[in-house]
Amino acid sequence: MLAALQTGVKGGKWHSLIDKVSRPETLGLGWIQVERNAGAAGVDRMSVERFAQGRDCYLAELAQALRDGSYRPQPVRRVYIPKGKGQRPLGIPAVKDRVVQAALKLVIEPIFEHEFEPRSYGFRQGLGCKDALREVDQYLKAGYCWVVDADMQSYFDTIPHASLLAKVGNRIADGGVLGLVQRFLKQDIMEDMKRWTPMSGSPQGAVISPLLANIYLHELDVEMREAGLVMVRYADDSVVLCRSREEAESALARMRAWVSANGLTLHPDKTHVGDCRVEGQGFEFLGYRFEAGQRWVRKKSLMSLRDKIRIKTKRNEGNSIGYVIAALNPTLKGWYGYFKHAHRFTFSSIDGFVRRRLRAILRRQKHRPGQGHCQRDHKQWPNAFFADLGLFTMHEAHILARQSR
Template sequence: MEPICEAKFHNHSYGFRPNRSTHHALSRVVSLINIGHQHYCVDIDIKGFFDNVCHKKLLRQMWTLGIRDKSLLCVISKILKSEIEGEGIPNKGTPQGGIISPLLSNIVLNELDWWISSQWETYKPHRISTRHLGFRQYARKYTNLKCGYVVRYADDFKIMCRTYDEAQRFYHATVDFLKSRLGLEINPKKSKVVNLKKNSSVFLGFKIKVVKQGKAKFGYIAKTSMSDKAITKAKRQLKERIKGIQKEPTSEKVTQFNSTLLGIQNYFKYAVTIYMDLTEVNYSLRRVIRTRLRNNMKHMKFCETSVNFKRKTKGIQPNTKIYAVQNTPLLPVTGIHHKNPWNFSQVICNYTETGRNKVHSNLKAIPKDVLNQVIEDYSKNKVLSTR
């Protein structure tokens, strides 16, 4: 099913698709703000999306996409209607946690992607010639169409617009489309139009806001940071790991703390203010570490750690003192630098020869010693331990 669907999915749908990630979706939104000057955002929250998918509509959408094997459609229908213990046979919704549920959710919302795109991005004009640049600029300036671009990750999507009027028109049109065509309701408390110059919008755990940059007329850029919810969650997770080290001060528990912190750093390193956000997290953790680990920890210099450990951190001076338990150092919370997200190359695809070559050419850019080190660390299960 996936090869057929991949050929029909919208270019800027990034959720649960091969070679795509949340950072590609974030990069697309940032590019629309910095280059396209799309400073108004339409936030729409679908109420209970995975529990309200219409089975009949989904099977019709699969047929339209080109999946016309009736035996396969029959199997999908039986999966959707499989009995749930204590609840019976569901009339709507996709199985939570099912291996095929992410693909089915993309099939449902693919119709929404192309409808939003047809309003502006992929709209083909007929009356005004766009062969010359002057006609194209005139058509864009005096059009009555809604200018907007969709970026979607699973059921979380944004529509980026230039003006408040266009954003309002997209908001009401999208709400009507979801209800009339897909049978889905929205959460009115979480759905709104956001002026990114005045307020922020949360997307995939990142808080996005437009700030002034320079003195130019269009001198506005996107400022990304960890959302308040993400900061609170990071504090809670790391404090729980510290409590685990207090109860059982072993190298394995320290490695679990380091793994959790490394996951947070690697995910949010694409936020512009990542260092400031993690400084806030670090401030709340210092007292917890000193109180709970005072009898089990010692100090060691950063230069005394292993080469592998140093590779995991950025911007730490050699003489900086760090905490260690059982000679296993704890990763510094603020030991990370911001990294600019890259837009996804639409050429990449696992099901075309050109796309596969592009995937392998990207892997060649990784040094062999780094790949060998990753393989060695994984096999030994000692990614962050000292030597």
């Protein structure tokens, strides 16, 4: 059933979809995705583990509620997670609602995926950040060095509900599905003892939100392509690559007009046009900074990694240094796997920071004050000492990668 949806007539509208969402097999597939992603409990305090214990009963209840129209999602629990120097709100739906959202996404995503532009990379199966960065690299090398760095202000929180529902309705005519989407958009938000209904936006953390975000910006993707412009987008993070200042200024004006007409806002301080070949006129995209012919890791990404390293290498760490290294390596390998195309000096700097943190632990374990910076520490615990314990070093990984090309 789900595979058949992908062969839908382009430009057509879809009817009779709510029965696909409520099917036990669809809800079962949705549950598998929710279980795989785990995550915290919602306002009802039902954990993924508890849902698993009564899975068949809960899925049957959801199927019946969807069929008879009595299904109503519970409020979203709001929490805050660190973002730079501030915090970002995150909505945590109840597990039952995550299952329904996953089932809904399974049914309607193929309809829109059939239409999405090839330069839209965010939250799409088989595509990711590395693909978007690869395309940006290709156009920069081809001379598209005038870049519009566009930042949408609080995008997920400001998507107009009526406009979003209209865009979904351009492809879907099933009132049950449209009503379900609307109910998810209008889910009350609970924070501490406060409860309110959002007037705009789609909560980050909801299963359906990434798809809805892509649906809303799809028309912008189409407009830019039809204007002959190269826009690479990952969710609300996008860059337009141009061959001249005039083309870039025109692209920015076109984008401003579309964004304004669709109830959104470009961040006044984070949106600009520049020649990325010139120092000081670079742009940031998906964790990297492109400037003066180089690709650097942006400062925020470096700071975030250092914070993670600090957490895993506290000086009062009671475990053996081998245990600390084993716990730290996955973080280092994962970060390197994404940023391996950055400037080589970045890796040496991080490796040095890691070893200093480890030496500080060893000093503490020997009841010696200090932070692992002195020459004596380096002689007592040289780089080879940590290599023998299996410490992953980015500089060595970078050298091996270059040699294998």
